[in-house]
Amino acid sequence: MTSEEIIASIKIKGSFPTSNDLFSNSDFLSLINHQMKTEIIPTMLLLSEEFFLLSKDYTIATGSTYRIPARAIGAKVRDLQYADGSSNLSKLVRLDESDRPSNPSGYYVVRNSIELSNDFTGNTLRMKYFGRPNDLVLSTSCGQITSIDTGAFSVVVSSLPSAITTNSIVDFVQALNPYDLLDYDKTVVGVSGTTVTFSSLPTGLVVGDWLCVASQAPVPMIPEEMHPVLVQSALVAALAAKKDKSVEFESKVLERVKQDAIRMMDPRVENDSASFRSGRLLGYFANRWN
Numbered sequence: 001m002t003s004e005e006i007i008a009s010i011k012i013k014g015s016f017p018t019s020n021d022l023f024s025n026s027d028f029l030s031l032i033n034h035q036m037k038t039e040i041i042p043t044m045l046l047l048s049e050e051f052f053l054l055s056k057d058y059t060i061a062t063g064s065t066y067r068i069p070a071r072a073i074g075a076k077v078r079d080l081q082y083a084d085g086s087s088n089l090s091k092l093v094r095l096d097e098s099d100r101p102s103n104p105s106g107y108y109v110v111r112n113s114i115e116l117s118n119d120f121t122g123n124t125l126r127m128k129y130f131g132r133p134n135d136l137v138l139s140t141s142c143g144q145i146t147s148i149d150t151g152a153f154s155v156v157v158s159s160l161p162s163a164i165t166t167n168s169i170v171d172f173v174q175a176l177n178p179y180d181l182l183d184y185d186k187t188v189v190g191v192s193g194t195t196v197t198f199s200s201l202p203t204g205l206v207v208g209d210w211l212c213v214a215s216q217a218p219v220p221m222i223p224e225e226m227h228p229v230l231v232q233s234a235l236v237a238a239l240a241a242k243k244d245k246s247v248e249f250e251s252k253v254l255e256r257v258k259q260d261a262i263r264m265m266d267p268r269v270e271n272d273s274a275s276f277r278s279g280r281l282l283g284y285f286a287n288r289w290n
Helices: 003-013 025-046 097-102 224-241 247-265 276-289
Strands: 053-059 065-067 079-083 089-091 107-110 113-116 124-130 143-149 154-157 169-173 181-187 190-192 195-197 210-213
Touching: 003 025, 003 224, 025 224, 025 247, 113 124, 224 247
Parallel strands: none
Antiparallel strands: 053 124, 065 113, 079 089, 079 124, 107 113, 143 154, 143 210, 154 195, 169 181, 169 210, 190 195
16 A cells, blocks of 8 residues: 555545545644554564564774664664674673673663674674664655666666655665565665666665655555554544544454454464464453453
């Protein structure tokens, strides 16, 4: 579903008039993005199935600190690893501020950055974190790719948004389920008409995918099974905002569609021995009915 299709679904389910002076498209997008952050992302993180996992490498320099990426949900790191010159990975140990006098080996969390102990003098720090899905915008704010030139590292889009120019920072977003973030924070090298050139293109990019301003997307970057949950959640928020009496009934529907989505998504590997997590999460929702 594109953002326009989500807004249309909310209007149909909530009996909002097509020309509605209470909520503009911008208002609906604000509600949708708010519900994504308060309802969808927390639910998917509870599944513990690594849906939003991203990774960033930093070159280690003695005495340097390494900022937690701005996209990290909760300004939180999933894991920290050290890669030596042969790309062998080892897990790092978290240290407390009180450990500093004894100079142990590991890392400290200092505000929103990571600081390594002084015995790390080179090679690579790999930071794994859960990346926040891009904010939903109208599809007219992004460009849909119509052709790809892998040799020239360029793409042609059906219509280039005015916000995307040379040196812009952009993301590539998958047009089909699961609407993945194919690559992010890419710098535009050049623009000629509707042709956009880069220093490289992401693996798996196909015609139909989207080119967007960084941290924006025209489709919800969550599996399709969660799209009805997002629609229902935004509907409940809209009805609550206008003090509609149907909000209580629609809230119960929201709990049901959320449970249905969880059953379809968890566990991600059907024969996974960790599938007991589903029972715990579904139990959480069952208790909310009582």
